[in-house]
Every structure is written in structure tokens, then in C-alpha cells.
Amino acid sequence: MTSGVDSTTQKSTSDSDVLVAVDGLAVHFPIRRGIVLDRTVGHVYAVDGVDLDIRRGETYGLVGESGCGKSTLGRAMLRLVEPTGGRVVFDGVDLSTLRGESLRRMRRRMQMVFQDPLSSLDPRQSVESILVEGLRAHGLDQGRETTGRRLRELLTSVGLPTTALRKYPHEFSGGQRQRIGIARALTVEPDLVVADEPVSALDVSVQAQVINLLADLQRELGLTYLVIAHDLAVVRHISDRVGVMYLGGIVEEAGSNELYAQPLHPYTRALLSAVPVPDPLLEDRRERILLTGDLPSPAAPPSGCRFHTRCPWRQPERCDTERPALREVAGGHRVACHWAEEIRDGRIQPHEVRPELVEEDGLLSPDTALTGPASVTEVLGP
Amino acid sequence: MTGSVSRSGARPPLLGGRKERLDALAASSGKGDAGVSLAASAWRRLRRNPVFLVGAAIIVLFVVVALLSPWLAAHDPSARLLEGQVSRARNEIPPAQEGFPLGGDQVGRDLLSRLLVGSQQTLMVGVFATVIGLAGGLVLGTLAGALGGWVDSLVMRVVDVMLSIPSLLLAFSIGALFPRPSQFTVILAVATVQIPIFARLLRGSMLAQRGSDHVLAARALGVRPRAIVFRHMLPNSLGPVIVQATLVLAVAIIDAAALSFLGLGNPDDSIPEWGQMLGGAQNVIDSHPSLAFWPAGCIIVVALGFTLVGESMRDALDPKNRR
Amino acid sequence: MALLEVSDLTVVFRRRGEAPFTAVDGVSFAVEPGQTVGLVGESGCGKSVTSLAIMGLLPRRGATVMGSVRFEGTELLSLSPRQMRDRRGRDLGMVFQDPLSSLNPVVSIGLQVTEVLERHRGMPRRQAMVEAADLLDKVGIPDPRRRLDEYPHQLSGGMRQRALIAMALACRPRLLIADEPTTALDVTIQAQILALLAELVRDTGTALIMITHDLGVVAGLCDEVNVLYAGRVVERAERHELFRRPRHPYTHGLLASIPRLDAPRGERLVPIQGSVADNIPWDHGCAFAPRCPRALEACVEITPHMGEEGGRLLRCHNPVQENQEVPA
Incomplete structure (x- = not known):
């Protein structure tokens, strides 16, 4: 195998290794107008053809800026948002074939941790009833005593005192609430946990507690994580592999060290260079790739490569007309750019980009809530 | 790691066992082990709100009077004890006198006793009309909010039609449907007017709940849809509905009075009711305004009491005020 | 003379039926023309209230502002609301978090x-x-x-x-206050805005007070950094100094607890225990003591005072030793 590539990124993907296989997943939200009769006047292409595999026991990080569709992708994978196309195969079962009760029972195996703890x-439920609910829903409640012991164990493992059971969510600090949210996800002993911005609503000094907790729980319980975040430093820290999203599609996917060491997609490079590092010496030296202009509206994505309107390496014709496929460039390193090798080898130099106006007609702006936005960040930015 | 400044060892050693220190700290900040639910903390805020206290005092007084009025009233409210002092020709009514502090009405009945006993009918009309209106609104609002789709559209169109008719006009029409007006028709008419208000309010907050994170979390957890509606969406939507119910009680009392005033209430005036007393006083309002003043004053004060309580509950239940 | 001189600024909020809350507790700092000064801290540390107090934007009722804010020698706290309104916009500009x-x-x-x-x-x-x-x-x-x-x-x-x-x-304006100006924005947009602010300071000579929770933002932009905790400045230093050798356990802890983009993967973060709410009043010692890994007995008994050494201000009984570097 190629040297310098994480063992996890090696291409030894046998089918049994893969817990979740996503194939051509698309979520298009209709934009409706009209008072009496709703007319569909367009679509927001929140997720537009995503392929990815998550292996058993790994942490897959999904990173991107607001409006890139990362939260919607996470929810569509759990079928909390109905996909418009493509499929999600969870441990050999095609989720799109499940209906009603069979889907509900499947939910035990895939859980979610939310951004805003x-x-x-539910503000009206005590911690105990919040935690018992999942057990009841899946027939795992084995009498008062056994359940009580299980809940106390669970609280201890997420670092909360057992006295928390009788309290209510508003009586806890942000970090503690997030621990309750994590405990709730773990009550039903899931295989997969989708964590959507698990730390971005927390104070800086508390984020590390939750990040470490997630890592400990993964080791103890053999969990598989999909971590969705806008903070590249957080995602890189906890993920084995990272997928970078831009306007509904994955533009690059690689092992987390590999991605940092050699980003191939121009967007990834810009993103990496934009993340501030708490080190003045480094900050003074760094060369920033400043992107001009704004994210185009996901309701009217650019033709060809979605990034071409802001790309400093854009080449005439091909970038504007042909949407690049996600292709493997090195072992386990996939990138959706026509010119990835040329850019890497310095055969194409960046040029100035004239900022293109992003027309916002109020309703279709990337900052506005559309039909079923996936998260607050998706709407307002991180 | 010894401190540069060290003093007596009276305090427990700080180094080692930060957890204990934190626990001690949490305990010192006055938080016990038993949690404080949202309702409990709302109640705690309410108790200190003077607006609530004034409103609650009025309501308690009103309810106590209504319940005890048969014993409080000095005379039979339908007995024409002062008939001898009534003179239609000279337009005279019995003045205040010993045993009759407010005097008599235009047929010689004791005004104070009629006011006291009248509170019973007023309370009954207000409470029943509100409860029936609330029940109807809860069913319709829950259906629309929980099921959505065509059920929602159907329910909401009906509600829109009802809301487009002025409420008093609607109540008149319903009251007029019955061949003989009675207290029951008043209750039914006033209740029907309230149903769409409750339904729309509940549906709105149910829809907001449906999009909330904790409902999504319950879905992700695989909680059964029925449990999501009744355990999560409905209880969290009830706050504004309860507030509205208190405010509606005030409106119901006024509406019922209006119906009685206009002759759509109970025609049998042996059982007194404030609205009906007010209606009866309109013929003599120029010469004897006190006959209208007392029942009208009672209606206003009681309606104000319910409004004050409703408004202060709205503030207390506002999650922004939660601490 | 400094352009802006804040000394012993204290803001107390009083709400009916509640104990008074001291949001800012004797904060002092100065801003020279053309200088960029950072106020860093987590929620509740008083950084935003400080900026509102300087701008005279706190509600007259409910908030008591004490101490002194001198702008080119003029005491801003004693100006009438009308005079202050004239100052704002003309001498003092402000950029908020939510545009x-x-x-x-x-x-x-x-x-x-x-x-x-x-x-x-x-x-x-x-x-x-x-x-x-x-x-x-x-x-x-x-x-x-x-x-x-x-x-x-x-x-x-x-x-x-x-x-x-x-x-x-x-x-x-000669002074611009930016209160979390990039927190609501995406990273690539944040980079644009920070570059713009840096350029403005360079080209126009405007002084800038940068308020943020993000140490990364501070590292690239500020000349001098004030770290705030529970309403007080706990450490102040020139930015290279501060990041190379953070002396206050809180500053040190913050730097050790944030994942760094350039750190090798898999390295465990060292979190600060507890939450911002776990503090003790400054009159009874150091507010950070309950969360501090270096806390001594003195820390819960004696209020630490601001001490100076080599151009750095520090409020701590048991600071991190000079040779203890931040784990990179």
C-alpha cells in the first residue's frame, strides 16, 4: 500500500467492513409559492449526488460551510429527511425499502447527537424520562430496578452524577446538557451515532471535555461515528477520514492527516488556509487563499464544477461545463477536480478571481430558511 | 506545589479531589437533588408577581362568593320584598335602607342578594363555555397539528370561516337556532365561538413543536408517533392555550352577559344573572343608573381578574424568563 | 497619551427581586492610536458588556457603570446621552456579531x-x-x-x-470596536473579514478593539491581548509573549483544550474541568479556582491581585512556570 496513508484509508474495503454505504444520495427541497395553490417554483439542491462509505468502528468527519448540505446529508442518511434519490444501505439493509414500524425499529441502531443541547x-421531561423513552420505545425496559441501574451506569459513563436523573434540562450547563444528549443516544445501544455539530454551541473550554468523551465512548463501546461540523480543526482532531462538502456534493475525501498534509481540491486548500491557528508566528507566516465572493445559492448551483465561480485555479471551458466526478487520485484519497494533479504539481498557477455577484431574491438566499432546513447552522451559519 | 501563601488548615485540602470541591460548590449554590420542573419554576415566578396576586385575589373572591352565595345572600333573590316601595307612575325604586344596603330593583327585589346569587350563573356560564370551547379546540388543533396534510387544510378552512364571522354575531346566530333561549344555549353559543380560537392557537404551536429539535430527537430515537404527539408535542404546546383559556374566561363572561342583555339568555328572571340584570336595567338607566352600575361593575372586575391572571401567566410561561 | 483609557471599569446589573450581578469587575486597559487590542474570553466573562459600556450603550436603568473611560482625555462616562450619541459614529464605531x-x-x-x-x-x-x-x-x-x-x-x-x-x-472613527464580528460567519468569509479589518487598521490608522472567544483570531490580528474571566482581566501580554508562554492557568488551559489544525491527529486534548458557571466570587479568592488544576489553598481565600512582570500583567497565586510550554 501507499506509504504515508493512514491504515484506515487503505483500500481494503470488503463489504462486511462497511456499516453505511451511501450511493448517489440526493435531497432536493421544493420551493413553493402561492397562497391558495402551492406551486413548486424550483428546488434547493441541498444534497445532490453523494457517495460515501462509513466503515465499522471509524469516525467519518463531514466538514463544510453553512449551506453546503452537510446536516441535511446526515439527516437523510437516518431518513429523518426523506431523500429524493439514491440509497443508503445500513449494515446490508436498504433503508429506502423500510416503512413505518420496520423503519422505527431500525432507528435503534442509528442514533443522533444534536448541535443545540x-x-x-424536551424541557418538560426529567432526565430520567428522557433517557427511559428510548428504552421503552424499543422494548428494552426491563423493570424498574434493572433500568435504574442501567441509567445510572450510563450517566456515570458520560460523566454526570446519578442525582441528575431527577433534574430537568434547564438546570444543567451547556456541556452537561450535551452529555445528557449523548447518554440519550446511547440508551438504545446503537451501532452508528451521527453527531451534528456536537460542540459548536459550547464554550471553548468545555468543547474539549465533550470531544474527549466522544472518543472514550467510541473506544469502550466500539461505536461508529459520523461527525458533522463546520470547524475543520475539530473534525480533523476526531476523525479517521474526512469528507469536504461544497454546495451539496463531496469535493474531497481523505484520511485526516493526509487531507491536512496534501489537500488536493482548491476549495479544501482555501478552507484549510482560512482556519485561524492560535499561534502568532504561524499566523504571520501563513499564506492565505482568500476566496472572493459568496457561496452561490443552492437553489441555483453553478453549472459544471460547483466551485468554478470562486476557484483561483479555474481553467476555461471544462470547469464551467463538466461536473467533475469524485475520483481516486491516491490510495483512499478521492477528489472531485479536473485538474487536481496539475494543481498539486504546480503546473497550474492560481489567478485572480473577479467576485461574481450572488443574486439573492430574498427567498432563495442561502441564509434564509427554506423548506425543511436541516439545522440552525445550515440557515444562519456557524 | 505548596502555596506561597498558606494559612490555617481549617478548610478541607484543596489539592486532590476537585470533584468533591465542585460538588460542594454545586451544593452551596442552593441546588438540591430534586429537580425543579418548568411548571414549578413558572409557579415560583408567578407567586412573586403582584399583577398575578391581584388577579388571583379577584378570582378567588368571585369563586368563593359564587359557591357560598345561597348562604351569603340575606334575602331570596326572587322575592319582591320591597314591592310596596316601587311606583311605576312616579318612576321610583326602593332606596338603600337597613337590611337592603343597595336597595331594591324595579320590581322590589333585593339588589345585593341578586348580585351575589347572580355570580353563580356567571361563573357557570364562563367556566362551562370555556371548557367546552377548550375541549373542542384541543381536539381540532391536535388533529390538524399532528396529522397535517389534508386534515390540517380541512380543519383550518372551517376554522377560517368561523373566525371570519364576528364572534358576537356568530354567538347570536347559534343562540337564535334554538326555539327557546336558556342558560344552556348561552353556554353553547359562547363555547362555539371559542373553538376556532383554541384550535388555531394549538395547531400553530403544535406545528412549531413538530419542527423542533427535541421532536426530531424523539423521531431519531424511534419513539412511536403517537407517543411523540402526546408526550412531546402536545404538552409543550399547551402553555399558550392555558393562557388563552384564562383570557377567554373573561371574554366568555362578557359575551354571555351581552347575550343575556340582548334577550338571548335565560328568560326566567327568577334565577338572576349579571348580564340579564344589566339588560333589565336598560329601561330605567336614565333615572336609576345604579341598577346598571352594579352588575356592570361586577362583570368588569371579574373579567379584569381573569385577564390579569392570564397576562401574568403568559409572562411566567415565557421560556425567555426561565432561569 | 493613549487614545482610549479604560480604568477600573465596573458594571453591575440589578434586576428586581434578584441579587445584583457584577458583569465587569474593575477592568483596565488602554488602546494607543493604530493599535489592535484583543479582549478574549468565554460566555459570561464580561467582554461584550465592557464594549457596550465604552460605547455608552448599556441601559441607564438596570445597569450601573462605574470607573472611568477616557477617550483622548475626555471622560465618556460623564457625557450626556446626547453628547455620547454624537461621539458614537464620529469618534467611536462599532461592529456587532449579528449583521x-x-x-x-x-x-x-x-x-x-x-x-x-x-x-x-x-x-x-x-x-x-x-x-x-x-x-x-x-x-x-x-x-x-x-x-x-x-x-x-x-x-x-x-x-x-x-x-x-x-x-x-x-x-x-479613531476607534473601532468589533464584538465577535466573524462568529456568525463561515471560515472562508471570516478570513475575508479579518483581512479587511487588518487592512483598515494598517491603512487608516484606526485603533481596533477586537472582542472574541476565538484565540486563533486573536493570534493573527491583535497586538496586545487581554484574557478575561468572570469579569476581570486575568492576564495581559503582547500576543507573541502570550501564546508562547501563557502564564495564567486559564489561558494555558484554553490553549491546551482547543484542537489545533496543525497538531497531529490522535493527540488527546486537555480540557478545563467544570463549566463557566462553576466560579466563586472574586472577593473570596480567585473565580477560576474551582476549575483550576493549579489551585492552592490561598486561591479560595485570598483575592489575587494584578501583578506585573516583564510587560505582562498577571492575576494568579500560582502561575504556570516559564518553562512549561503549551503542548503543541
Whole structure:
């Protein structure tokens, strides 16, 4: 195998290794107008043809800026948002074939941790009833005593005192609430946990506690994670592999060290160079690739390569007309750019980009809530 | 790692066992082990709100009077004890006198006793009309909010039609449907007017709940749809509905009075009711305004009491005020 | 003389039926012309309240402001509301975190910018329009003439923040306060805005107070950094000094607890225990003591005072030793 590539990124993907296989997944939200009769006047292409595999026991990080569709992708994988196309195969079962009760029972195996720990906990339920609910729903409640012991164990493992059971969500700090949210996801002993911005609503000093907790739980329970975040440093820290999303599609996927060491897609390079590092010496030296202009509206994505309107390496014709496929460039390193090798080898130099106006007609702006936005960040930015 | 400044060892050693220190700290900040639910913390805020206290005092007084009025009233409210002092020709009514602090009405009955006993009917009309309206609104609002789709559209169109008719006009029409007006028709008419208000309010907050993170979390957890509606969506939507119910009680009392005033209430005036007393006083309002003043004053004060309580509950239940 | 001199600034909030809450507790710092000073801390540390107090934007009722804020020798705290209104916009500009709610949604961008120009610089409308287009151009808004007629909701988040910066700059203030100006924005947009701010400071000589929770932002932008905790400055140093050798356990802890993009993967973070709410009053010791891994007995008994050594201010009984570097 290629040297310098993480062992996890090696291409030894036998089918049994893969817990979740996503194939051509698409979520298009209709934009409706009209008072009496709803007319569909267009679509927001929130997720537009995503292929990815998540292997058993790994952490797959999904990173991208607001409006790139990362939260929607996470929800569509769990069928909390109905996909418009493509399929998600979870441990050999095609989720799109499941209906009603069979889908509900399947949910035990795939859980979710939310960004805002307060709004994702029912304010009227005590911690105990929040935690018992999942057990009841899946017939795992084995009498008062056994369940009580299980809940206390669970609280201890997420670092909360057992006295928390009788309290209510508003009585906890942000970090503690997130621990409750994590405990809730773990009650039903899932295989996969999708964590959507698990730390971005927390204070800086508390984020590390939750990040470490997630890592500990993964080791103890053999969990598989999909971590969705806008913060590249967080994603790189906890993920084995990272997928970078831009306007509904994955533009690059690689092992987390590999991605940092050699980003191939121009967008990934810009993203990496934009993340501030708490080191003045480094900050003074760094060369930034400043992108001009804004993210185009996901309701009217650019033709060809979605990034071509802002890309400093854009080449005439091909970038504007042909959408690049996600192709493997090195072992386990996939990139959706026509010119990835040329850019890597310095055969194409960056040029100035004239900022292109992003027309916003109010309703279709990437900052506005559309039909079923996936998250607050998806709407307002991180 | 010894401190540069060290003093007596009276305090427990700080180094080692930060957890204990944190626990001690949490305990010192006054938080016990038993949690405080949202309702409990709302109640705690309410208790300190003077607006709520004034409103609650009025309501309690009103309810106590209504319940005890048969014993509080000095005279039979339908007995024409002062008939001898009534003179239609000279337009005279019995003045205030010993045993009759407010005097008599235009047929010689004791005004104070009629006011006291009248509170019973007013309370009954207000409470029943509100409860029936609330029940109807809860069913329709839950159906629309939980099921969505065509059920939602159907329910909401019906509600829109009902809301487009002025409420008093609607109540008149319903009251007029019955061949003989009675207290029951008043209740039914006033209740029907309230149903669409409750339905729309509940549906709105149910829809907001449906899009909320904690409902999504319950779905992700695989909680059964029925449990999601009744355990998560409905309880969290009830706050504004309860507030509305208190405010509606005030409106119901006024509406019922209006119906009685206009002759759509109970025609049998042996059982007194404030609206009906007000209606009866309109013929003599120029010469004897006190006959209208007392029942009208009672209606206003009681309606104000319910409004004050409703408004202060709205503030207390506002999640922004939660601490 | 310093451009702005804040000394012993204290802000106490009083709400009916509650114990008074001291949000800012004796904060002092100075800003020289052309200098960028950072105020860093987590939620509740008092950084935003400090900026509002300087701008005179705290509610008169409910908030008591004590201490002194001198701008070019003038005491701002003793100015009347009207005088303060004149100062704001003319001498002091402010950029807020949420650009959408800081702009009036029903007034066009052009009108909002020209309003400032007409009011503070007495320009006639026609001239103000030309100047406004110029300002939008300067902050990097493409096609500025057309943007003047548009409304805030028609702009993206990044463009709105640029428009807000343009408004703050309309009167060429000598001091700009930016309160979490990039927190609501994406990283690539954040990089654009930070570059813009740095450029403005360099080109116009405006002094900048940068308020943020993000140490990365501070590292690249500020000359001097104040770290705040529970309403007090716990450490102040020149940025290279601060990041190379953080002395206060809180600063040290923050740096050790954030995942760094350039750190090798798999390295475990060292979190700070507890949460911001776990503090003790400053009168009874050090507010950070309950969370501090270096806490001594003295830390819960004696209030630490600000000490100076080698140009660095430090409020700690048991600071991190000089040779303990941040784990990179």
C-alpha cells in the first residue's frame, strides 16, 4: 500500500467492513409559492449526488460551510429527511425499502447527537424520562430496578452524577446538557451515532471535555461515528477520514492527516488556509487563499464544477461545463477536480478571481430558511 | 506545589479531589437533588408577581362568593320584598335602607342578594363555555397539528370561516337556532365561538413543536408517533392555550352577559344573572343608573381578574424568563 | 497619551427581586492610536458588556457603570446621552456579531450609510451617496452602486458584515470596536473579514478593539491581548509573549483544550474541568479556582491581585512556570 496513508484509508474495503454505504444520495427541497395553490417554483439542491462509505468502528468527519448540505446529508442518511434519490444501505439493509414500524425499529441502531443541547431535550421531561423513552420505545425496559441501574451506569459513563436523573434540562450547563444528549443516544445501544455539530454551541473550554468523551465512548463501546461540523480543526482532531462538502456534493475525501498534509481540491486548500491557528508566528507566516465572493445559492448551483465561480485555479471551458466526478487520485484519497494533479504539481498557477455577484431574491438566499432546513447552522451559519 | 501563601488548615485540602470541591460548590449554590420542573419554576415566578396576586385575589373572591352565595345572600333573590316601595307612575325604586344596603330593583327585589346569587350563573356560564370551547379546540388543533396534510387544510378552512364571522354575531346566530333561549344555549353559543380560537392557537404551536429539535430527537430515537404527539408535542404546546383559556374566561363572561342583555339568555328572571340584570336595567338607566352600575361593575372586575391572571401567566410561561 | 483609557471599569446589573450581578469587575486597559487590542474570553466573562459600556450603550436603568473611560482625555462616562450619541459614529464605531439584526431591515443599505454621513459629517444627500458607494467599494462589496438600493436581506451574511463595517467607518472613527464580528460567519468569509479589518487598521490608522472567544483570531490580528474571566482581566501580554508562554492557568488551559489544525491527529486534548458557571466570587479568592488544576489553598481565600512582570500583567497565586510550554 501507499506509504504515508493512514491504515484506515487503505483500500481494503470488503463489504462486511462497511456499516453505511451511501450511493448517489440526493435531497432536493421544493420551493413553493402561492397562497391558495402551492406551486413548486424550483428546488434547493441541498444534497445532490453523494457517495460515501462509513466503515465499522471509524469516525467519518463531514466538514463544510453553512449551506453546503452537510446536516441535511446526515439527516437523510437516518431518513429523518426523506431523500429524493439514491440509497443508503445500513449494515446490508436498504433503508429506502423500510416503512413505518420496520423503519422505527431500525432507528435503534442509528442514533443522533444534536448541535443545540437545550432545544434537543424536551424541557418538560426529567432526565430520567428522557433517557427511559428510548428504552421503552424499543422494548428494552426491563423493570424498574434493572433500568435504574442501567441509567445510572450510563450517566456515570458520560460523566454526570446519578442525582441528575431527577433534574430537568434547564438546570444543567451547556456541556452537561450535551452529555445528557449523548447518554440519550446511547440508551438504545446503537451501532452508528451521527453527531451534528456536537460542540459548536459550547464554550471553548468545555468543547474539549465533550470531544474527549466522544472518543472514550467510541473506544469502550466500539461505536461508529459520523461527525458533522463546520470547524475543520475539530473534525480533523476526531476523525479517521474526512469528507469536504461544497454546495451539496463531496469535493474531497481523505484520511485526516493526509487531507491536512496534501489537500488536493482548491476549495479544501482555501478552507484549510482560512482556519485561524492560535499561534502568532504561524499566523504571520501563513499564506492565505482568500476566496472572493459568496457561496452561490443552492437553489441555483453553478453549472459544471460547483466551485468554478470562486476557484483561483479555474481553467476555461471544462470547469464551467463538466461536473467533475469524485475520483481516486491516491490510495483512499478521492477528489472531485479536473485538474487536481496539475494543481498539486504546480503546473497550474492560481489567478485572480473577479467576485461574481450572488443574486439573492430574498427567498432563495442561502441564509434564509427554506423548506425543511436541516439545522440552525445550515440557515444562519456557524 | 505548596502555596506561597498558606494559612490555617481549617478548610478541607484543596489539592486532590476537585470533584468533591465542585460538588460542594454545586451544593452551596442552593441546588438540591430534586429537580425543579418548568411548571414549578413558572409557579415560583408567578407567586412573586403582584399583577398575578391581584388577579388571583379577584378570582378567588368571585369563586368563593359564587359557591357560598345561597348562604351569603340575606334575602331570596326572587322575592319582591320591597314591592310596596316601587311606583311605576312616579318612576321610583326602593332606596338603600337597613337590611337592603343597595336597595331594591324595579320590581322590589333585593339588589345585593341578586348580585351575589347572580355570580353563580356567571361563573357557570364562563367556566362551562370555556371548557367546552377548550375541549373542542384541543381536539381540532391536535388533529390538524399532528396529522397535517389534508386534515390540517380541512380543519383550518372551517376554522377560517368561523373566525371570519364576528364572534358576537356568530354567538347570536347559534343562540337564535334554538326555539327557546336558556342558560344552556348561552353556554353553547359562547363555547362555539371559542373553538376556532383554541384550535388555531394549538395547531400553530403544535406545528412549531413538530419542527423542533427535541421532536426530531424523539423521531431519531424511534419513539412511536403517537407517543411523540402526546408526550412531546402536545404538552409543550399547551402553555399558550392555558393562557388563552384564562383570557377567554373573561371574554366568555362578557359575551354571555351581552347575550343575556340582548334577550338571548335565560328568560326566567327568577334565577338572576349579571348580564340579564344589566339588560333589565336598560329601561330605567336614565333615572336609576345604579341598577346598571352594579352588575356592570361586577362583570368588569371579574373579567379584569381573569385577564390579569392570564397576562401574568403568559409572562411566567415565557421560556425567555426561565432561569 | 493613549487614545482610549479604560480604568477600573465596573458594571453591575440589578434586576428586581434578584441579587445584583457584577458583569465587569474593575477592568483596565488602554488602546494607543493604530493599535489592535484583543479582549478574549468565554460566555459570561464580561467582554461584550465592557464594549457596550465604552460605547455608552448599556441601559441607564438596570445597569450601573462605574470607573472611568477616557477617550483622548475626555471622560465618556460623564457625557450626556446626547453628547455620547454624537461621539458614537464620529469618534467611536462599532461592529456587532449579528449583521442582520444590526441593520434596519426596511431601509436600504444606501440610506443607512448616507444617514450616518449626513448626520455626523453634514454632507448633502447627493454627495453622501457618492461617498457611500465609495465606502462599500472600500470594504470589498462588488458593484457598490447597485447595492446601495438593496435591502439587508438581499445580501449574504458576509456582505452584510461588510456593509456594517462600512457604516462604522463612514465617519472615519479613531476607534473601532468589533464584538465577535466573524462568529456568525463561515471560515472562508471570516478570513475575508479579518483581512479587511487588518487592512483598515494598517491603512487608516484606526485603533481596533477586537472582542472574541476565538484565540486563533486573536493570534493573527491583535497586538496586545487581554484574557478575561468572570469579569476581570486575568492576564495581559503582547500576543507573541502570550501564546508562547501563557502564564495564567486559564489561558494555558484554553490553549491546551482547543484542537489545533496543525497538531497531529490522535493527540488527546486537555480540557478545563467544570463549566463557566462553576466560579466563586472574586472577593473570596480567585473565580477560576474551582476549575483550576493549579489551585492552592490561598486561591479560595485570598483575592489575587494584578501583578506585573516583564510587560505582562498577571492575576494568579500560582502561575504556570516559564518553562512549561503549551503542548503543541
